[in-house]
Amino acid sequence: MWVEHLSRYVGETVTLRGWVYHRTRKGKLVFLRFRDGTGICQCVVFKPNVSEEVFEHARSVTQESSVVVTGTVREESRAPGGYEIDVQDFQILHLAVDYPITPKEHGPDFLLKHRHLWIRSPRQAAILRVRAGVERAIRDFLDGNGFIEADAPILTPSACEGTSTLFELEYFDLGNAYLSQSGQLYAEALAMALGKVYTFGPTFRAERSKTRRHLTEFWMVEPEAAFFTLDDIMDMAEDMVEYIVQYVLRHHRRELEFLGRNLEKLEKVRRPFYRMSYTEAVEWLRQHDVKLHRKTPDGKEILVDFPWGEDFGAPQEEALMEQFDKPCIVHRYPAEVKAFYMKRDPEDPRVVLAMDMLAPEKGGEIIGGSQREDDYEALKQRILEHNLPLEDFQWYLDLRKYGSVPHSGFGLGIERTVRWITGVEHIRETIPFPRMLYRIEP
């Protein structure tokens, strides 16, 4: 018997097992806010209706004690949620002593140190339910479109996009290994075997970033498909994001409402999204006077017109997105600022066939993807230009040696997507146990 099914049992006597979330004592009455993971329900203990012992238990029970409650379900407009339990029996399974998180305000440091308990709070539970919904929607969408889930390794022998942001570890007698920062290269190999695939798992970035958009360990889904072009992958990214948002709206409306999310704005997330090329975006930034902070050689900070060739930072992306009420794909970035494996645009060799999807409402970059370089010589050249160890990429070059085909893929960050959809300020609340620059516990 769970709280979420309570409305079906009006008038009946039920037994619930769970935890005491809050207690109010009022003479001969005790109000207990009870939770069992599926919902919260008020239990009312009235002294004349129960034994001396049961009343004393209810009166003295503490926050987060585990309990078994038996009573009659009734509709009650004064109760949060509309239903309450008129308690007949009340047992304490385990009495909690000095539970640290109270219904009042706490600071982020305190809450993160108690993350193992913080997740019991209704708000955190709601966010984690939405996260589960986002993951379910992704699998639903990809499985339904013929993509095969194929897991990439987490321990890898080399970097995917450069060595500056890798977590390094010793791998027995074989030297150094690294925690994967992307499953993409393996996804490409899998796509050559299975056609349409996706990897889904944790990725690791040893970036020393301290913002509300960054984690050192985060989850990413990376679809990769043989014979897909940049246009195909952009269409698919739009389809997928539309599906995720509408799925969560359908299945987790209650949680989103509880979190205070503006649902009308999410309803609008329907195809087609907006698109612009990098060059058009630079043009827009210049027209709207969005400058770039630059440091001069003598250390002074100056503002300059946004130069073509520079990568966008968060301030530029945010400025760009203020005009949009749904996501926008920016495509065809300068080759210099993007990864070695991205294919050059045959119509303009200064740019690569890459795309990022930016979410509105300060959601930021949620997707990065590209058409991959499928020519053996061109790819080898890129690896050398990026000063990457050629021997580590022999297997990857093999994919261009034995039946190379055009192919494309993208990665979608789970936590950033959850942050945008729920509207929570900080990414640390979108994963059960966040890993950040200065925080690895609990």
Add this chain to the structure above:
RNA sequence: UCCCCGGUAGCUCAGCUGGUUAGAGCGGGUGGCUGUUAACCACUAGGUCGGGGGUUCGAAUCCCUCCCGGGGAGCCA
């Protein structure tokens, strides 16, 4: 790595232009109340003012330094 802000009771904070014995609310405890929604009322316990050093007759308060945390930049999902 760089820039800005902060660290005082279990929690959230006030006090900080130096000056008696360091405060409030919440939480805990005790008592009161049959409708509470972060209840309310009364009483009560609870502090090496982040660590170290310095200035001073006197430091939570000023200076130096280290540690810890928050926000942002860069980089990125």
